[in-house]
Amino acid sequence: MSGRESRAVDRDSAHNRCHSKQRDPPSMSAVAPLRIVLLGKSGVGKSSSGNTILGQKEFLSQMNVPSVTSKCSEAQATVSGRSVSVVDTPGFFDTQMRPEELMMEIGRSVYFSSPGPHAFLIVFPVIMRFTEHEQQIPQMIEQMFGEEVLKYSIILFTHGDLLDGESVEKLIEENSRLRSVVQQCGGRYHVFNNRDEENREQVEDLLQKIDSMIQQNGGGHYTNQMYEDTQKVREEEKLQEEKPRQTCVCS
Numbered sequence: 001m002s003g004r005e006s007r008a009v010d011r012d013s014a015h016n017r018c019h020s021k022q023r024d025p026p027s028m029s030a031v032a033p034l035r036i037v038l039l040g041k042s043g044v045g046k047s048s049s050g051n052t053i054l055g056q057k058e059f060l061s062q063m064n065v066p067s068v069t070s071k072c073s074e075a076q077a078t079v080s081g082r083s084v085s086v087v088d089t090p091g092f093f094d095t096q097m098r099p100e101e102l103m104m105e106i107g108r109s110v111y112f113s114s115p116g117p118h119a120f121l122i123v124f125p126v127i128m129r130f131t132e133h134e135q136q137i138p139q140m141i142e143q144m145f146g147e148e149v150l151k152y153s154i155i156l157f158t159h160g161d162l163l164d165g166e167s168v169e170k171l172i173e174e175n176s177r178l179r180s181v182v183q184q185c186g187g188r189y190h191v192f193n194n195r196d197e198e199n200r201e202q203v204e205d206l207l208q209k210i211d212s213m214i215q216q217n218g219g220g221h222y223t224n225q226m227y228e229d230t231q232k233v234r235e236e237e238k239l240q241e242e243k244p245r246q247t248c249v250c251s
Contacts, residue, residue: 033083034210035113035221038156039106039141040123041134042069042091045158048194049123050086053203055079059088070097072105074112080204087112092137107144107227116223119154119210120145122181126157126168126191135177138184145222146230152222154209155182155189161196188213 036053038046047061047069058075069090076085087109094102110116122137124130141149157168168191172179182189190206193199214221 033085034079034119034207035085035087035117036210037087037089037109037113037117037120038123039089039109039120040091040137042094044091044123044125044128045192045194046091046123047088049121049156049158049192050075050088052192052194052197053079053084053086053206055197055200055203058086070094070105072109072112080200080207084207085113087117092140093133103144107231110145110222110224110227114224116221116226117152118214118221120149120152120222121154121156122185123156123158124178124181125159126171127159127162130175130178130181132177135181138181143234144230146226146233148226149222150185151217152213153185153188154206154213155185156206157189157191158194160191160193160202163191186213186216 038050040046045061047059050059051057051061054075054077056077058077059073060069069088072087072089074085074087076083078084089106089109090097090102092102092106097105120141122141124134128134138150138153141153160168163171168189172182172189188209190202190209192202192206196202
């Protein structure tokens with residue numbers, strides 16, 4: 001074989017090796033970042049859950065304080081080899097903020113996780129008394145983010161240490177309001193013990209459930225555009241509601 005032919009074979013061999021590497025992409029979990037938004041009432045453990053997920057203290061969290069978070073805040077960390085972003089939000093029914101101002105601030109969470117979150121975690125303490133207030137939360141979330149949002153949502157129960165051996169499945173089965181909320185989120189739920197921050201298995205299990213939900217959604221995520229479209233619809237509805245009032249005033 002001539003020197004020229006030998007160099008051509010070497011180039012072809014290198015070319016084939018390069019293409020061989022391109023055909024073996026790294027696993028999704030190793031490279032795909034996750035963007036998570038925490039939603040729920042004040043004092044239910046949203047901030048603590050964010051700290052548990054990230055494995056470090058990023059969000060201010062105090063027991064028995066009605067509302068610590070009044071603005072959206074975002075923090076990132078590497079969790080099990082992947083970049084995870086968590087956005088903490090003010091609590092629903094926060095009496096320190098006007099309802100419109102509160103909804104606007106919670107809505108901003110989408111831009112903090114741009115181009116949009118993979119998962120909304122709707123947080124409830126596992127032993128709380130589940131009232132009509134709690135039952136309204138999925139509808140409030142739909143009103144803010146659109147009807148599609150619950151496809152990207154998981155119920156996250158906090159204070160799992162207080163179950164005392166009782167299964168969360170039994171609690172869901174026995175409480176029709178709670179069962180309805182879980183069903184609206186496709187039956188997806190997870191339990192956290194935020195006191196046991198060293199327990200990374202509970203975080204791994206949650207991330208696996210989020211990955212499964214992403215696959216069910218065709219690999220997609222909630223988008224900024226979905227939020228903006230929902231806001232446009234709400235604005236149009238407001239204008240339609242105001243028109244009859246204006247007509248009455250004129251007459």
